[in-house]
Amino acid sequence: MNAAPSTSDQVVLVNEHDLVIGTMDKLEAHQLGALHRAFSIFLFDPEGRLLLQQRAVNKYHSGSLWTNTCCSHPRPDESLSDAATRRLREEMGMEATMDLRFSFLYKADVGGGLTEHELDHVLFGEVAIDPSPNPEEVRDWRFIGIPELQEEMANSPERFTIWLHKCWPMIAAELKERQA
Helix, strand or coil: CCCCCCHHHEEEEECCCCCEEEEEEHHHHHHHCCCEEEEEEEEECCCCCEEEEEECCCCCCCCCCEECCEEECCCCCCCHHHHHHHHHHHHHCCCCCEEEEEEEEEEEEEECCEEEEEEEEEEEEECCCCCCCCCCCEEEEEEECHHHHHHHHHHCHHHECHHHHHHHHHHHHHHHHHHC
16 A cells, blocks of 8 residues: 655645645656745844845755745645744744735746746744754855845845745835835
8 A cells, every 4th residue: 555645745736826726746846847835934133134044055956045034835734824934943943923925926947957836925024033944954044134135136146046036026125115
């Protein structure tokens, strides 16, 4: 008797309106470019600096690239909030209160025959402690001011994940709104 596939390796397939249409193995979804649900967490310290992570070298795509605090996929039958809390703890060894700011759809080649095609839910939160990242997930981390990050992304775009580039205009708009 074969064991059922683990839900930890499954992503939730959705349509453009975020309605669930099925599940699929995570790697297969990225090989086929299937649209699936995802989330991206952006945590800021009290000075307004963003907590970035450098993805571990051994990640199956985008290894060693700098990106937002944490990102992943909810498991089947897992709420967005529960998934974000779980992955923030697993990747960065921390907890934070987060709120959903916006969602966006993107499709991008991430190399190695893989395509990210995600309906990405973006969450913001504040944190006043340093992370204790899992070295299997995170190579390095740092807090960075928004002007410095924008300059680095403009001068060395190849050092950052494609999804950070894709959502940055929306992040910048949200940050302006927060300051207003």
